[in-house]
Amino acid sequence: MVNLNYIQDKEKLLIAFDSLKDEFVPVYPLFSEWLKNTMNDYLTGSRVLLGIEYSKTTVGYVLIHYFDQSAKLNAIYVFPKFRKKGIAEEACKVMFGNLKQKKIQILFTQIRPEYPNARKLFKKLGFFQIGTIFNSDEQNNNDLYCISLDNFLSVEFIKKSALSIYTKYNIEWK
Numbered sequence: 556m557v558n559l560n561y562i563q564d565k566e567k568l569l570i571a572f573d574s575l576k577d578e579f580v581p582v583y584p585l586f587s588e589w590l591k592n593t594m595n596d597y598l599t600g601s602r603v604l605l606g607i608e609y610s611k612t613t614v615g616y617v618l619i620h621y622f623d624q625s626a627k628l629n630a631i632y633v634f635p636k637f638r639k640k641g642i643a644e645e646a647c648k649v650m651f652g653n654l655k656q657k658k659i660q661i662l663f664t665q666i667r668p669e670y671p672n673a674r675k676l677f678k679k680l681g682f683f684q685i686g687t688i689f690n691s692d693e694q695n696n697n698d699l700y701c702i703s704l705d706n707f708l709s710v711e712f713i714k715k716s717a718l719s720i721y722t723k724y725n726i727e728w729k
């Protein structure tokens with residue numbers, strides 16, 4: 556059984572950030588700088604880092620950014636030796652339940668071409684692609700996927716919500 560553990564202690568956040576570096580820095584060289592710049596958000600709660608707990612062991616992390624009634628899944632990571640056991644899938648389902656309780660209606664995520672397994676995971680969970688965005692800091696394109704946590708939202712509404720968030724945060728939309 557998978558549990559998600561909210562981490563808000565600075566030292567524990569730094570340990571978690573450090574363990575993510577090897578995976579993400581090679582594909583996103585600004586990863587460590589980005590984490591450092593957003594540390595305050597994790598301490599104040601506009602972003603959250605959740606430890607994925609499995610048999611009382613931390614086996615990975617989830618990074619979420621809140622925007623009003625939407626949220627962005629910035630990253631999910633399972634330590635290599637715990638992969639392919641259904642942990643990420645279960646962690647996402649637990650996370651969906653937590654987000655629904657917080658009245659979050661839409662969860663979106665960007666998928667990099669370097670992570671085809673993540674695309675499979677998100678599609679399996681019911682995410683669908685609503686567009687492609689251009690990352691000006693890296694000069695690359697990422698696919699934007701969404702999942703509605705509220706059964707009554709139209710695809711048009713979901714697209715409009717994602718677009719308004721990206722416009723607000725100056726992220727170019729293609």
Ligand SMILES: CC(C)(COP(=O)(O)OP(=O)(O)OC[C@H]1O[C@@H](n2cnc3c(N)ncnc32)[C@H](O)[C@@H]1OP(=O)(O)O)[C@@H](O)C(=O)NCCC(=O)NCCS
Nearest residue numbers: 630631632633638639640641642643644670672673675676
């Ligand atoms: C992507 C990642 C989080 C998946 O974690 P996991 O616990 O191994 O995933 P699960 O066992 O829950 O797999 C769920 C589904 O994801 C997909 N998937 C996961 N790993 C896969 C792999 N190695 N090859 C193909 N599909 C894979 C499959 O659809 C799988 O369902 P299936 O087993 O019925 O085919 C993990 O591989 C990881 O941390 N990778 C590095 C970081 C990363 O890519 N993060 C995502 C982008 S931020």
